[in-house]
Amino acid sequence: MPKKILVTGAAGFIGCEVSLIMLSKGYQVVGIDNMNSYYQVSLKEDRLKRLDHADFRFQKMDLADASAVAALFEEDHFDGVIHLGAQAGVRYSLQNPQAYIDSNITGFLNILEGCRKHPVEHLTYASSSSVYGRNTKTPFSTDDPVCQPSSLYAATKRSNELMAETYRHLFNVNATGLRFFTVYGPWGRPDMAPWLFADAIMHDRPIKIFNNGNMMRDFTYIDDIAGGVVKVYETGASRFAAGKPESAEHRLYNIGHGDPVNLLDFVKTLEKHLGKTAEKIYMPMQPGDVEVTWADTKALEKDVGYTAGTNLDTGIKAFADWFKGYC
Template identity: 55%
Template structure:
């Protein structure tokens, strides 16, 4: 297939592009290569794809309306994996406009490009953060998500609604994937796994928010990508059992679906830190901090809908995934 992958220089987008290329697809990647974190890492990720003659890349901002329209008109994409976005819960508190531009305006441009150019299936990244103030776990795609606690989460919830409107009005098949805390090689340096690794190796103290009383459903990147690719091949369809009298929130009479992708095994933050310590062979110096605005206490994914649809559920054990991440980190940063 000919596939557009947005965010192709990003953590998940780059690995997704690599897997699609390895199986024989033609991939066009886009990314704006912004400096939210070190662009050199993004360039290094792109360099992994240099040897593939079926890959091309265009630096482009999602908020560039004319540029996005041209990309889709020229691209003749059969399917689209939309993984480009302004990421980060905490940064959304400091710089909300970046999220409005990328995650709302940019997503609108992706939807328009798909519907005007005959795209067969749009798969896009949502987030476990949409569950917001919910405390009953595991989180199910059938749960109410009307109480986001960060602007980032609100933009992801809005994406799901925007996609549904296009599926309903124009028959565009769309599938949203709610990712649960992704980690692994080539990971984002602004996320806790990389921050902890870097600081422990440097002998610097790590900040442990909410005094370590968090639990996260850490999910290895390879599992996330396998889920993305399987869902891409499983084009969203209407649900014949869906009823407007009792509307289910994860399926529809339109070709629109939502799935969780998570490891279904929430880990206490202190256990997560201990696993990194063991992989590094070093102890962390910890500074206990209060809970930050926008943080949720616990995430845990119910992936039964994903498993029923595509026959897959994430399974990589934490110690194995952290070991691979630490090995990559030491090699890439030569520490």
């Protein structure tokens, strides 16, 4: 009997790709998503069309709905959970903080409660590089202190890590948190820089370059990220299955490329593959942003064999080709 996995945020950028990999490996996947209008629902619907598979079932659900999440766990008896559903976006958290509390705090609590009452082999969940906040030491390591968030979004993600550690301690919930660094590629999010830049360039609108271009991001291609998530899930599940219930662990890893790119170099590469030059407007730093993100991924490489092998030129070409065809 194939193992049954819950993937939250299945209509999202990373959730869809992870679901595709899990299905290709023979898992049954139940995907949930609230299909909110933070960005166009049509893109989420198109991602779900890619998940047309006999072993995939989709259920529209809000993570903040405690009774609905509880009923789902009661009905399906999942072997594992990959929790990627959340209210994303740093800047939007300045405008609508309540959405982040509802989805990222209450929603994650409901997932943890499901895993407590209906034990699973492993819970893999999405944290964020945003938790490093105002840290100035680079590359960012999971050994670094993370007590100065720059946004409410970052604060909710750090809260998730503390909540998961508490549920490991009290209830033996076996969990791994992944601090994602900037993810890009085909089927990406319209609120993120690659899409915003590509859309503006293709429609002859200027692009905004914040902090006057003095920014670096650890851009990581979607295939590397999604493959890494699956490896982390399977490694955690195998390690737990080989032990005893009291052997539950809570681990944290960075998942990124480990090679930050200057924002202007990123734009130059995108211009090359779109075949058009961007008009640039240089802007000051935005509230909630940070100048540099840079992942130290040595622990993930050592523990699960993770590598981010897609270079920027290859990844941007794939994104640009997809973008021109889709948009």
